Amino acid sequence: MGVLADFFAATDATAPRYTEHPDEFPDRVEAKRLTSLEVSTLLALLTGREWTEALMDELETIVFENDGELLIHRFPPAMVERLAGASAETIATVGAAWAETEELRWPPSDGRDFVQALASLCQAAQKASRSVYLWNCV
Numbered sequence: 001m002g003v004l005a006d007f008f009a010a011t012d013a014t015a016p017r018y019t020e021h022p023d024e025f026p027d028r029v030e031a032k033r034l035t036s037l038e039v040s041t042l043l044a045l046l047t048g049r050e051w052t053e054a055l056m057d058e059l060e061t062i063v064f065e066n067d068g069e070l071l072i073h074r075f076p077p078a079m080v081e082r083l084a085g086a087s088a089e090t091i092a093t094v095g096a097a098w099a100e101t102e103e104l105r106w107p108p109s110d111g112r113d114f115v116q117a118l119a120s121l122c123q124a125a126q127k128a129s130r131s132v133y134l135w136n137c138v
Contacts, residue, residue, distance in 0.1 A: 005034040006135045007118060009125035015072055015133045016063050027124040029117045035136055036073050038103045042115070045094045046082045059134065068138075075122075075132040083115070083132075084122035091115050 008018060008028035018025055040055040049055070058079075063072035086094070092112050098104060099111025106114075118132075125132045 002138075003033050003035060004135075004137045005031040007031070007121055008133055008135065009121060009128060009130040010133055011130055012062060012074070015074070015131075018072065018133070018135050019063075019070060019137070027121055027128070027130075029114075029121050031114070034134070036071075036134065038101075039073070039075070039134055041101050041103055042094070042098050042118075043076070043079050045097050046079060046086075062133070070138075071134075071136045073134045073136075075134070077131070080122045080125060080132050083119045084126050086115075086119050091119055 006018070006022065006028055007030075008015075008022075008025040010018065010025055014024075022028070036056045036059045039059055041051050043049075043055055043058060044051040058076045059073040060076075061071060061073055063070065065071075095112030095115035096108035097111075098115065099106035099108045104111065122132055
């Protein structure tokens with residue numbers, strides 16, 4: 001059994017509809033096996049903080065269903081701002097470091113490419129005055 005992970009731009013009012021109507025959310029990045037844990041490690045790298053479990057709490061849970069088998073978390077605004085404004089150098093450095101974390105163990109280029117996709121999503125979200133969300137389904 002795997003964990004599906006989609007990142008999408010929405011508002012708090014519309015985000016809960018993602019599960020039933022994902023096609024209504026054109027600004028999205030699809031993935032697998034990424035949860036609030038992995039996203040919190042990215043947050044730590046972006047902000048220069050040491051990772052602690054408390055960083056996971058910065059991704060606010062707005063949907064919790066079926067004993068946690070369906071979750072939607074909202075990115076903290078500061079994370080959206082940092083990703084949206086990240087330089088190519090920051091994306092490459094943070095992406096490679098994130099890829100090498102114990103949680104991911106990806107090739108550095110995969111980390112860079114994924115962080116670039118998230119940065120683009122965050123830019124689109126900012127332009128539309130929306131937030132960025134992580135949807136997980138087991």
